[in-house]
Amino acid sequence: MQALKYLNKYLIKYKGLLGVGALFVIISVVFKLFPALLIRNSFDTIAEVIENYKSGQVQNELVRWELIKYGLYIIASAILQGIFMYFMRQTIVVMSRHIEYDLKNIVFDQYQRLTQRFFKQNNTGDLMNRISEDVGKVRMYVGPAIMYALNTGFTIIFVISIMISVSPKLTLLTLAPLPLLAFLIYKVANLINVKSLAVQQQLSALSTFSQESFSGMRVIKSYHKLNWFGNQFKEEALKYRSVNEELFRVNATFQPIMILMVGISTLLTIFVGGQLYFAGEITAGNITEFIYYVNLLTWPIASIGWVTSLVQSAAASMERLNEFLSIEPDFKSGEYIPDSFKGNIEFRNVSFTYPNSGIEALKNVSFTLASGKSLGILGKTGAGKSTITSLIVRQYDPNSGEILIDGIDLKQWHLPTLKSFLGWVPQEAFLFSDSISRNISFGLNKTEAKNIQHAAIAAGVHENIIEFPNAYETQVGERGVTLSGGQKQRISIARALAKKPKLMIFDDCLSAVDTETEELILGNIKQATSSISSLIIAHRVSSVKHCDQIICLENGSIIEKGNHAELEDAGGHYSELIALQLDVS
Numbered sequence: 195m196q197a198l199k200y201l202n203k204y205l206i207k208y209k210g211l212l213g214v215g216a217l218f219v220i221i222s223v224v225f226k227l228f229p230a231l232l233i234r235n236s237f238d239t240i241a242e243v244i245e246n247y248k249s250g251q252v253q254n255e256l257v258r259w260e261l262i263k264y265g266l267y268i269i270a271s272a273i274l275q276g277i278f279m280y281f282m283r284q285t286i287v288v289m290s291r292h293i294e295y296d297l298k299n300i301v302f303d304q305y306q307r308l309t310q311r312f313f314k315q316n317n318t319g320d321l322m323n324r325i326s327e328d329v330g331k332v333r334m335y336v337g338p339a340i341m342y343a344l345n346t347g348f349t350i351i352f353v354i355s356i357m358i359s360v361s362p363k364l365t366l367l368t369l370a371p372l373p374l375l376a377f378l379i380y381k382v383a384n385l386i387n388v389k390s391l392a393v394q395q396q397l398s399a400l401s402t403f404s405q406e407s408f409s410g411m412r413v414i415k416s417y418h419k420l421n422w423f424g425n426q427f428k429e430e431a432l433k434y435r436s437v438n439e440e441l442f443r444v445n446a447t448f449q450p451i452m453i454l455m456v457g458i459s460t461l462l463t464i465f466v467g468g469q470l471y472f473a474g475e476i477t478a479g480n481i482t483e484f485i486y487y488v489n490l491l492t493w494p495i496a497s498i499g500w501v502t503s504l505v506q507s508a509a510a511s512m513e514r515l516n517e518f519l520s521i522e523p524d525f526k527s528g529e530y531i532p533d534s535f536k537g538n539i540e541f542r543n544v545s546f547t548y549p550n551s552g553i554e555a556l557k558n559v560s561f562t563l564a565s566g567k568s569l570g571i572l573g574k575t576g577a578g579k580s581t582i583t584s585l586i587v588r589q590y591d592p593n594s595g596e597i598l599i600d601g602i603d604l605k606q607w608h609l610p611t612l613k614s615f616l617g618w619v620p621q622e623a624f625l626f627s628d629s630i631s632r633n634i635s636f637g638l639n640k641t642e643a644k645n646i647q648h649a650a651i652a653a654g655v656h657e658n659i660i661e662f663p664n665a666y667e668t669q670v671g672e673r674g675v676t677l678s679g680g681q682k683q684r685i686s687i688a689r690a691l692a693k694k695p696k697l698m699i700f701d702d703c704l705s706a707v708d709t710e711t712e713e714l715i716l717g718n719i720k721q722a723t724s725s726i727s728s729l730i731i732a733h734r735v736s737s738v739k740h741c742d743q744i745i746c747l748e749n750g751s752i753i754e755k756g757n758h759a760e761l762e763d764a765g766g767h768y769s770e771l772i773a774l775q776l777d778v779s
């Protein structure tokens with residue numbers, strides 16, 4: 195319960211809505227009670243008429259109008275009660291939606307604040323759950339739970355006070371079964387929560403499975419694994435059905451329990467009330483009034499159980515959220531903002547081990563990329579090339595050694611500023627499900643958007659784009675055109691070029707294009723980056739041979755350094771690669 199304290203500041207923020215909502219709750223409860231008093235009066239009137247009739251007095255006309263008047267009052271209170279219940283929802287539930295909106299934004303901001311390390315440690319499903327499921331459960335507390343708690347509280351106070359004023363004895367006896375009702379409903383609601391959780395988990399297993407089969411459909415079909423997947427799906431769907439059946443079984447007990455308890459209370463009212471009537475302690479109208487009260491109290495008392503279980507699951511969700519919101523990013527950006535950017539990078543004895551896998555990806559790496567020059571990094575798969583780029587964009591901090599950019603330690607740099615100077619083409623091209631032009635202009639503001647086409651031409655992808663049905667406005671991704679690996683890579687290059695960065699980093703981004711196109715793009719890149727520094731990572735000698743400086747990486751260590759001409763004759767790894775790659779082509 196402690197966890198929910200966090201939400202108090204939101205309840206205070208929206209105290210206006212909450213206060214007005216509580217007022218509407220009270221008004222609607224009052225109108226809910228009116229009919230009971232009216233029913234009491236009409237019954238007593240009828241009883242009186244009967245008595246008078248027995249003693250020879252007839253007052254038909256008068257009584258008829260009296261009763262019609264009561265009937266009209268009852269209808270009017272029902273309508274007013276409905277109207278105020280509507281207002282009550284319009285205020286309290288609306289408030290809960292506002293709080294939900296605020297919380298979602300806070301959770302999302304926290305996601306953006308956290309570093310790569312956090313995202314590696316948590317899977318996407320968990321991340322999604324926090325922002326949708328947990329926030330949703332918390333909303334049930336600030337919305338429906340508070341609303342029903344207020345409603346229940348006021349109804350119980352008002353109804354029980356009236357009942358006691360009529361007959362304390364009858365009140366005690368008729369209400370006796372209701373606490374048991376609250377307890378049973380609480381148990382059932384808890385069981386429903388447990389079962390719903392199982393249903394949700396199985397549903398997400400089922401959808402993950404289907405999603406994977408849809409995206410892997412090509413592989414499944416070409417390996418002819420349709421039957422296997424079909425059977426697997428059946429199995430998952432069967433599990434889903436059986437957890438759902440369990441849920442329905444529990445759900446089905448809800449109504450009967452309520453009806454049973456109300457029945458017992460009503461029976462007690464009539465039985466005990468009848469005796470009190472004959473003893474002359476209450477009137478006939480009081481008995482009918484009490485039956486009405488029992489019915490009025492049933493739902494609020496049942497909802498105590500329901501609300502309790504809502505609050506419990508909200509508390510559990512809020513605890514998860516609090517824990518998440520209290521995570522501090524493992525490093526913070528520095529403050530350094532330079533007047534101009536030169537693009538000089540220096541690694542000094544940098545070593546780095548991935549925290550999650552314990553793999554030592556870089557060992558004592560030192561190199562310098564001078565301002566305006568190009569550096570090629572060559573190495574086998576897993577050598578640590580991409581790790582170098584991850585460190586430059588500060589996805590991680592090195593375990594030892596220093597990274598200096600323009601002579602300033604990376605840790606002192608104001609990261610958003612540094613990133614505004616960088617054009618990074620990651621190894622795995624990622625395109626958003628959006629138009630090609632918006633994918634390229636991703637790093638730009640509106641006024642620079644005319645750079646899109648220039649960038650696409652330089653990246654050698656313009657020709658491809660204009661062949662698509664809507665050219666630059668073609669949608670890519672799930673429901674759009676499927677691009678080839680090489681096209682994706684080149685759009686990703688265009689995205690980085692369009693930004694007109696001061697330092698370019700190409701991580702193996704020409705692996706999926708043929709050597710001829712590579713040559714063309716490299717020429718364009720060279721032109722586009724002639725005045726800025728660039729870092730080119732590759733497997734092929736052809737991609738890096740024009741670089742001012744080349745380093746060869748193996749198992750996280752630099753084994754060779756020099757320019758193409760020097761390394762060609764050195765008789766080391768680089769010259770072996772040349773021989774090998776020439777052989778192949």
Ligand SMILES: Nc1ncnc2c1ncn2[C@@H]1O[C@H](COP(=O)(O)OP(=O)(O)OP(=O)(O)O)[C@@H](O)[C@H]1O
Pocket residue numbers: 314548550551552553554555573574575576577578579580581582621702
């Ligand atoms: N996020 C990560 N978490 C844990 N280990 C990682 C992570 N990324 C890379 N590694 C490991 O670090 C080592 C270096 O990986 P890196 O991605 O830098 O290689 P690479 O030279 O870029 O290879 P490739 O040419 O295949 O892209 C590998 O052994 C890899 O398994």
Ligand SMILES: [Mg+2]
Pocket residue numbers: 579580581621701702
């Ligand atoms: Mg890599």
